[in-house]
Amino acid sequence: MSVPAIRVAGLTKHFGDVRALDGVDLEIGRGEFFGLLGPNGAGKTTLISALAGLVRPDRGTLEVMGHDVRTDYRASRRLLGVVPQELVFDPFFSVRETLELQAGYFGIGRSKRRDAWIDEILDSLDLAAKANANMRALSGGMKRRVLVAQALVHKPPVIVLDEPTAGVDVELRQGLWRFIRRLNDDGHTIVLTTHYLEEAENHCNRIAMMKAGSIIALDTTANLLQRFAGDLRLEDVFVRVMNS
Amino acid sequence: MIGFWTLFYKEVLRFWKVGFQTIAAPVLTAMLYLLIFSHVLEAHVRVHGIPYSAFLVPGLVMMSILQNAFANSSSSLIQSKVTGSIVFVLLPPISYQAFWAAYVLAAALRGLVVGLGVLLVTAWFADLHFAELPWILLFALLGGGMLATLGVIAGIWADKFDQLAAFQNFLIMPLTFLSGVFYSIYSLPAFWQETSRFNPVFYLIDGFRYGFHGVSDVSPWTSLAVGVSCFLALAALTLTLLKRGYKLRM
Ligand SMILES: Nc1ncnc2c1ncn2[C@@H]1O[C@H](COP(=O)(O)OP(=O)(O)O)[C@@H](O)[C@H]1O
Ligand SMILES: [Mg+2]
Numbered sequence: 001m002s003v004p005a006i007r008v009a010g011l012t013k014h015f016g017d018v019r020a021l022d023g024v025d026l027e028i029g030r031g032e033f034f035g036l037l038g039p040n041g042a043g044k045t046t047l048i049s050a051l052a053g054l055v056r057p058d059r060g061t062l063e064v065m066g067h068d069v070r071t072d073y074r075a076s077r078r079l080l081g082v083v084p085q086e087l088v089f090d091p092f093f094s095v096r097e098t099l100e101l102q103a104g105y106f107g108i109g110r111s112k113r114r115d116a117w118i119d120e121i122l123d124s125l126d127l128a129a130k131a132n133a134n135m136r137a138l139s140g141g142m143k144r145r146v147l148v149a150q151a152l153v154h155k156p157p158v159i160v161l162d163e164p165t166a167g168v169d170v171e172l173r174q175g176l177w178r179f180i181r182r183l184n185d186d187g188h189t190i191v192l193t194t195h196y197l198e199e200a201e202n203h204c205n206r207i208a209m210m211k212a213g214s215i216i217a218l219d220t221t222a223n224l225l226q227r228f229a230g231d232l233r234l235e236d237v238f239v240r241v242m243n244s
Numbered sequence: 245m246i247g248f249w250t251l252f253y254k255e256v257l258r259f260w261k262v263g264f265q266t267i268a269a270p271v272l273t274a275m276l277y278l279l280i281f282s283h284v285l286e287a288h289v290r291v292h293g294i295p296y297s298a299f300l301v302p303g304l305v306m307m308s309i310l311q312n313a314f315a316n317s318s319s320s321l322i323q324s325k326v327t328g329s330i331v332f333v334l335l336p337p338i339s340y341q342a343f344w345a346a347y348v349l350a351a352a353l354r355g356l357v358v359g360l361g362v363l364l365v366t367a368w369f370a371d372l373h374f375a376e377l378p379w380i381l382l383f384a385l386l387g388g389g390m391l392a393t394l395g396v397i398a399g400i401w402a403d404k405f406d407q408l409a410a411f412q413n414f415l416i417m418p419l420t421f422l423s424g425v426f427y428s429i430y431s432l433p434a435f436w437q438e439t440s441r442f443n444p445v446f447y448l449i450d451g452f453r454y455g456f457h458g459v460s461d462v463s464p465w466t467s468l469a470v471g472v473s474c475f476l477a478l479a480a481l482t483l484t485l486l487k488r489g490y491k492l493r494m
Contacts, residue, residue, distance in 0.1 A: 015494070049494075054334055054335070056489060056493055056494065074339075077335060077336060078337050080335075082331075082335055086328050088327060088328035088331060089327075089329060090327070091327070092257070092258050092262075093257075097257075101253075101332075102332060104249070104251075104253070104254075105251060105332070105338060107247050154336075
């Protein structure tokens, strides 16, 4: 039995009086293309943040490839790449500097191999022409792609993307999906949240729907579509699950 | 170790890239203090038998080290918290000890670079001696490290820039100005003399000055003991906050 890419058990988290996560259990297998859906405030970002060690759970355990995110945080963080929901950047640096620093934080020193990998990521994400531009000078879509690039510098087997296509125009969005697909084909486990349900339907093999801090539906995309016979699109299923 | 060095390098690069503001500006400020105060007081005041400007320069150097070390770590942290880019250093597998060491060393380095700059430009105007070089270096490092780690605390604690400004204006500025930069505490009324003895910065400046002139208000060993104790206490507090993820990991 192989260790799952992600294992979450009994995860609960409050922010003051707000119950952001309410006993979440979830296993995601290696190589999956997994979608986390739910309305704003459902707890998706909190779940991802807990996985990344940015949020400390009240109760419950989380593992990345079998490594506890608390007791074995060095291993779990090395195995995880996170693309945050917010469009954040450090205005002091160029795109290439940003990526070199990020690689360094993960213990990857200056080398030909590292530089070649950074060039490859830049090429794949169509950022090569902007490699030496300051982060401030980039458009929103480009900043989003730099965030994706930053999550990949240490070649993590598990990649989590929190609304990677939010605010990205259609053409760029398709390019981004192609790239994420390719990562999945190469064996990376992909977990993502999105509000574009037809994109989740097209790409994810399995889907969890969250509401008010709980997972209220969890199945393969095909089964979810079948369970509600007559619903042709995931969007209709989503509306039914949320209202049930 | 690569993680630590990268974070240290990033922090150094951050102030180096805007060196005009982070290094040149504070050097100029210190030089203005020297020109004004020594012009007014040089003919009238000697402290411990030393001409006023020679007395003042070590105080200004130390004040610059302290203020800039504090400014570096605190402003870097608050800025990355406010913009959200702090996640880039929270996601990687960097231990909290390495995190602390990187911010403190880089901030202390900025303090020392500014201090050296102040020394180089003010040395022309004062008759300086380097009586006990080891004490000079020791107190420079201690002062830089102490305010750098205090800056980490302030940067973690503050949620907004104005909270950090309050910390700076109501704690750091009074502590550094009322510490004997501009005078010997023996020239103060008894009450303020006693009060000054509760200011750790007083000991940093007094010990630092001892290294130049071989005279001081209190024994340099006393100053060293106070400085090391304060540094260790602040470092322990900072490490505890970082370990708990206080205000960084919700
Ligand atoms: N740092 C925080 N402080 C206070 N409340 C928070 C914080 N982060 C999230 N929340 C609250 O937790 C709930 C879940 O939020 P979130 O995980 O961001 O949802 P989603 O990503 O699904 O939109 C929301 O009610 C949100 O307001
Ligand atoms: Mg979210």
